[in-house]
Structure formats: structure tokens, C-alpha cells
Amino acid sequence: MKIKEVIVVEGKDDTTAIRRAVDADTIETNGSAVSKETIEKIKLAQEKRGVIVFTDPDYPGERIRHIISQAVPNCKHAFLPKDEAKPKNGKGIGVEHASPESIREALKEAQWMEKEAEEQIRxxxxxxxxxxxxxxxxxxxxxxxxxxxxxxxxxxxxxxxxxxxxxxxxxxxxxxxxxxxxxxx
Known part of the structure; x- marks a missing residue:
């Protein structure tokens, strides 16, 4: 499965997991302190090919997602359920622990976040x-x-x-x- 968009992940282990599941290019944030250089790369990728933000289902992952959403509007977002991001043996949580099937499903379901939306749910x-x-x-x-x-x-x-x-x-x-x-x- 070839992904046209560039996938933004947290680190090299996430890139490895993504590449086991799909044919795609990634940009790594290298942690939750997303640098200006990384933001510029993401902006360029969004302009040229589109971006899918695919971070870990934890607080640092959500923080990275928020930083990118603020700096680079109109990215798609892929989400992995926590139970699919846990290692079989050990601690931690992350995209790197997900099965190729879970990664493909999350990328297939990637959605755009809209800033301004009509309130339907109070x-x-x-x-x-x-x-x-x-x-x-x-x-x-x-x-x-x-x-x-x-x-x-x-x-x-x-x-x-x-x-x-x-x-x-x-x-x-x-x-x-x-x-x-x-x-x-």
C-alpha cells in the first residue's frame, strides 16, 4: 500500500513500523520539542504532497499533534487506539508497537481536523x-x-x-x- 502523503511520526522506531506496514515517507519530530526546522519541513511536505500526523496515543503524542496543527493547518490525522499501541511484553505505548494491520487501518481512516465547525454536540x-x-x-x-x-x-x-x-x-x-x-x- 503506497501512501501519497508524508507521515509525521515521533521517532525512528515509528518510521520503521510505518515502513513495515506501508510504502511511505516520514518526517520524524524527534520528541515533543518540535523544532522550527521540523515545522518548516512539515509545511513544505503539506504544500507539495499533504501530511498525515500519526503520533503516539499518549500525552506527548497529543502535544506534538497540537503543535503541528497550530503551525501547519489542514493536515490529516491518524489515530491508533491505545490497546493497539502497547508492546506485547513490557512498558510504554507507541506507534512502534502496533501491528502492520493496525497501522494500515489507522492511515486508511485518517481525517482532516477542521478549525471552525458548527456546534452539533453541546x-x-x-x-x-x-x-x-x-x-x-x-x-x-x-x-x-x-x-x-x-x-x-x-x-x-x-x-x-x-x-x-x-x-x-x-x-x-x-x-x-x-x-x-x-x-x-
Whole structure:
């Protein structure tokens, strides 16, 4: 599978994992302190071929994603569920631990984040759905992020992520229904 866009990853191990899964070029940020030079490379890649940001599903990965989104608008974003980014034996979490199948699926589902979006889901909806506050809110957010292919977020960022990806009220309600059905099993 050949990927036209340049994939932005955190490090060389991520590049190795990407290349095991697909034929693609990467730019490595080399950690969460994304340099001006790296941002310039990403801008050029976005202008020429397009960019897919594919960072680890953890706080540093989200921080890198945010820095790039602010500096280089209109990038696509690929998300990997946390359970698919864990090593079989050991600690840590990252793209480098994902199977080639998981990487291909995440890249296939890559989406654009939109800055300005019409509000379809209110913050009150998130509270009512048990996504903010409560005993299993974190678990519900994680499952919702997988179903909507928008990645995991904390309660504060979920609302923004739903708006950025222009998730409709219907998509949100359908995904929440699936999450709640799974909880009943």
C-alpha cells in the first residue's frame, strides 16, 4: 500500500513500523520539542504532497499533534487506539508497537481536523452521556474515540475534538449507543 502523503511520526522506531506496514515517507519530530526546522519541513511536505500526523496515543503524542496543527493547518490525522499501541511484553505505548494491520487501518481512516465547525454536540451532552465526571468516564471516552476514529482525549478536550472532526449529533449518538450496549454485556 503506497501512501501519497508524508507521515509525521515521533521517532525512528515509528518510521520503521510505518515502513513495515506501508510504502511511505516520514518526517520524524524527534520528541515533543518540535523544532522550527521540523515545522518548516512539515509545511513544505503539506504544500507539495499533504501530511498525515500519526503520533503516539499518549500525552506527548497529543502535544506534538497540537503543535503541528497550530503551525501547519489542514493536515490529516491518524489515530491508533491505545490497546493497539502497547508492546506485547513490557512498558510504554507507541506507534512502534502496533501491528502492520493496525497501522494500515489507522492511515486508511485518517481525517482532516477542521478549525471552525458548527456546534452539533453541546458540553451538556457529554456530561449526560457520562463522558465527563463519573466512575467510568475515561473508559467511555476511550471507547467513543475508537468508534469515531478520533483518538482518546481527556474530558476537557473531547468537546473540541468532536467539533474539529465535525462529528454530527447522529454519529455521536450512534457511537454512544454502541458504547452503552457494550457496557451492558
Amino acid at each position: 458540553k451538556e451532552d457529554l456530561i449526560t452521556a457520562g463522558l465527563i465526571g463519573g466512575g467510568n468516564a475515561r473508559e467511555r471516552r476511550e471507547k467513543l474515540g475508537i468508534k469515531l476514529k478520533i483518538g482518546y482525549t481527556n474530558g476537557k478536550q473531547l468537546y473540541n475534538r468532536l467539533k474539529m472532526f465535525q462529528i454530527t449529533r447522529e454519529q455521536f449518538l450512534n457511537a454512544m449507543e454502541e458504547v452503552l450496549q457494550e457496557e451492558k454485556r
